[in-house]
Amino acid sequence: MIIRKYLGGLLVLSAITTANAQSSIQGNVALEAATTPAGHCMVALMRMQDSLEMQKEETSENGNFHFDAIADGNYFLQINYPSFYNYTSAIITLKDSTKIALPDIVLHLKTTSLNEVSINALKSGLSFKDGKIILSTANNPLASGSTVIELLKTLPGVILDADNNITVNAKAGVRFMINGVLQQIPEAQMMLLLSNMSTESVASLELIKNPPAKYDAAGTAGLINIVTKQSKIKGYNGSIMTSLGMGKRFGGGANASLNFRSDKLSLFSNISYLRRNPLTDFSMNRTIGTANDLQSIRTTGSDNTQLHSININAELEYELSPKTMMSLNFRTSPGKSSDHFLAETNLHNAPLPYNQTDFTTENVDKYNSPSITLYARHLFDTSGTQVSFTADYTNFRYNESRANENVFYDSNHSESLPDKAYNNLMDLNFQVFTQKLDFTKTLFNTWVLESGLKSSFVQNNSDNNLLRSYPGTDQFYNDPAFSSIYRYKEQIFAGYVNAMKSFGNISLQGGLRAEQTLVNAVNKTNEEKLHRNYFNLFPSMSLAYKQSEKNSFQFTYSYRIDRPAYDQLNPIRLFFSELNYGTGNSNLLPQYSHNLTLDYNYNNLLISSIGLTKYSNSIYRYTYSDEAAGVQIDTIDNLASRTILSYSLTFQKQWGNAFNLQLSGMTAFCNSKGVINQTSIDQHSLMGYLSANSDLLLLQKMRLQLNARYSTPYIDGIQHYSQRGSVDLALQRRFMADKLNVVLGIYDLLYTDYGSIKSNLPNQTYYEYAKNDSRRVRLNITYRFGNMRINRQFNNKQEEENTRIKKVE
Known part of the structure; x- marks a missing residue:
């Protein structure tokens, strides 16, 4: 080939x-x-x-x-x-x-430990470097006892809606990595994992807006890398943590870690347990038709959820020689989610033989995502020639059982139809195997050349069965019209070359990535097949100019792709209720984007950024109604084009050792063009985002942290999103020579972290409102043991590099 x-x-x-x-x-x-x-x-x-x-x-x-x-x-x-x-x-x-x-x-003896210094001198957990925004969890009270989803909301420009759909600076299509390994499981399942992933095992989040060629081309809105904690302290150490939370329901968790590090051997282990019991109130209202013949369908209800998850992360690292090291990482995250839906639907003027239906749904999700990663690196010489190899295997297993019962009433509240029930059964086995080889060479002491190869093999076996009850009985039969055995295989072969060169105050980087994608899918129930084989080149470049010690500029460009996931391509219907189902689109095309960004940094005090993104075949989710059947359908399609122009500004300032403040704002202008449900759209919209984070050292061992964020209403295609915001507050106190850490947090203090969605199409509207159990009080107690003095060799790499350069100059 x-x-x-x-x-x-x-x-x-x-x-x-x-x-x-x-x-x-x-x-x-x-x-x-x-x-x-x-x-x-x-x-x-x-x-x-x-x-x-x-x-x-x-x-x-x-x-x-x-x-x-x-x-x-x-x-x-x-x-x-x-x-x-x-x-x-x-x-x-x-x-x-x-x-x-x-x-x-x-060498001179220290008089205090690093822990004692860090609590007496606050430092911002947010930093900017080489086009990245880095949010650290170290000494971050609000991150204690949280989940990765909750932590994501505090990244500047990141917005999550009520369904955990994520945008970055108004752009959809962000992809996730864990320790640099791209996660290729479907988006819905990825967000489920992050909703149950404890931040106690996470060191930082890295938002990479325009990744260079050495990164996967997937992610038209950029990449978010989740960096797990590593052992930074020589000798042995560990911690135990318990978290207790209360909103409308009780929830909590626990975490334990045990680490050992010598000059050659490092062992790191972390296990966490999370329990959540959120309660969500929701309502949905649909109108279909004209004023003279208007149908109205309104649903109100509640969702009582019980979430249980365990996250295990273990890593072994060994230095074979001063130039060669290897590591082996194992992660797994078994979890279970149980939902009890109770809702009532009232219909007016609908072409259905009933006026009201009460339904209950018992939904049980079981999942696990074991993965193992092998990493090896060898340094050939002192000029920087090195080679690294990464192999990763992930097996995501997901099982869903959705049992729904419906009772139908006429206008007199008498039963008008026999009761109906159905079970939606899904079994998903998603396997991903990737291998990556990277090579770095310094030429003539001034050029750095990077190159690499990567292959990725994805196989998904998805079995869906809809079991319907015989009317008025508790006997079920399989409905073949809504059942499928879906087999999906995807192979991606990639290679890249990336070069970097410095000319005084100017740094230049340019790269090219080549990726070939092969997709073969078949629905064995109806023998519908899908075959795709396409090749793409993805250029990237950046130009950085350091005008002075305080002023620096950086321009970046990248061309990126989002490939449709298996569930987006599978046209099988998945019923959520009697009058609502979701379906994929086998004709869905990959989404591409050109991304340009200009950043300006003034002394790490003011960081501003202008971004322009141009999408083609933009992947778009939307909701519409079947007028004849009165059924609400959630589906996905391609828009012809989408353009997003954004501007962001961040101010951060440290006053002495006792107070720091970060203020961030973003505004974006969006234009979407295409056809949705046979309706042409050419829509313009403006949106904004504001966030503030402050830290105050009250006493020698006490710290107060406040985080507030707000996103304006905005329009995306045919869908209108309401405003939403949140205010979080945390008080931290250390005891027992900093071994005992107590954090009391109040999340969504004003109870405003919820929103609504409204869709408009000719002769039909759809409105959805959901208010979850987001206002919570949480108490976290952490006890650390073992060696508490940190060897700075293993401290934050970004901080080290900045410090080293300043001292040497």
């Missing part, structure tokens, strides 16, 4: 070798007063250009270290030793086989 030969050649093109260098560095490390050698101390040789670790060596018993075969260039040393302050050297320039013997390096 031509494309496979093309992709296989990408790594060969990048494997350019350089001549061997003979420079060396040697030195000695001693502890305070230079009287005690720092034996078994880790010394890292860092490249000045990008703070990349080139070599790492453990000192001898006498504190000696020695680096050999170093390429010409500028370097610095980074030394970390438990209970002593970090050491960063001045610039070391190597040229023409330089041999350098450094003066003795003396």
Whole structure:
């Protein structure tokens, strides 16, 4: 196959070798007063250009270290030793086989632990770097005891509606990664997992607006990378946490972690349990027809849900040599959701033999998503030549049983039809196997070349059965018209080349990614088949200009895709009630987008961004009514085009060590064109988003955090979304030398985190309102044990790189 030969050649093109260098560095490390050698101390040789670790060596018993075969260039040393302050050297320039013997390096004893410092000097959990927005959970009171879905809402520009559909700066089509591995399970199931994933196992969320070519091209609104916690502390340590929450219903959770880290071996484990019992009140109102012949169908009811989930994350990392490391990660998240719907539907002038129906639905979802990831990295030389390999296998299992019973009444509230019941049974087995090989090479000490290959194999077996009752009995039969055995296979082969170059204050990056997609699907019930085979090139580039120490600009561009998921392509009907079902669209096409962003950063105080996104074949979900049957249908189609122009501004400021503030705002202009349910639309809309987060150190060990957010009403195609917002408050207090951490939080204090959706089509309207149990009080108690002093070698990489560069300059 031509494309496979093309992709296989990408790594060969990048494997350019350089001549061997003979420079060396040697030195000695001693502890305070230079009287005690720092034996078994880790010394890292860092490249000045990008703070990349080139070599790492453990000192001898006498504190000696020695680096050999170093390429010409500028370097610095980074030394970390438990209970002593970090050491960063001045610039070391190597040229023409330089041999350098450094003066003795003396490390100084710390007087306080990092934990004591961090609670007495607040730091923003939000940071901006290289087109990324990074939200850290470290020392973030509101994140304690929360779920990833709740944490997502605090990312600037991220909006989730009542059905957990997510947009970023008004753009749909965001995709998720976990530790850099793209999650390819369907969107609805992914959001279900995130709704039950505890933040206690998460270190940070990274929003990548315009990913470069080394990332998957999926995600027309960008990527959100969920970074799980790693062991940062030498020796052993751990924590236990309990969370108790109360709204309309009780809920809670627990978490335990146990970690060990030595110079070569790292073990990390985390297990969490979540229990949620939300109560949602909802209403839906539909009108069909004209004023002279108007049908009205109104449903009101409640949904009482019980959620139970367990999340397990374990990782083993081993350093085979100073240049080679391997890690093995295992994750699983078994869960169960039980919903009890109780609703009443009243009909006026509808062409149905009843005026009212009362229905109850018992819905039970069981799911699990075990995955295992193998990662290996080898550093070839001191110029930065390295290769990494990642293999990931995920098996998502999902089982749903939806039992619905209906009672029908006439205008006199007498039963007009025999009772009806049906069971919707779904069994989903989704398997994903990916392999990725990445290669990095530095050329001529100024160019960085990246290349890689990736293959992804997806197989989904989906069995759906609709069991209907014989009228007036409790006997069921299978309805073949609404049952299916669906088999879906998808293969993606990809390769990329990405180059980076710095010219003084200007940094340039450009890349090209090639992806070939093969889809084969068949509905074995009716033998309907789907075959697709298409090839795409996805260019990306960025240009960064640092005008001064305080002013920097960055322009980025990327071309991206969203492929329809199996459930979006499967046309089988899934009934939610007697008068409502959802269905896919086998003719749905991939969605593409051109994305341009211009960012300006003033001293990390003001960060502004202008974005322009142009979609083609925009994937669009909507609701309409079948006028003859009075049935509401949820489906999906392609819009011809969509254009979104957005502007965002963030202000963040730290006042001393006791107060910091972040204010974010976004406004977007949207234009959608296409045909929805045989109706042409050319719709323009304007929307906005505001958020504020503040931290105040009240006493030495007490912290107050406030987060508020608001999104304006907006129009998306034929659908109108109402405003919504939230105010969250948390009080944190530490005890027992910072080992005991207590957080009292109040979420959605004003009870405004809910909204409504209204759809308008000729001669029909649809209105949906849902108010969930979002106002809650939550108490979280965490106890940490073991070694509490953090070796900064394993601290936040972004913070380290900034610190290193400042010290060296």
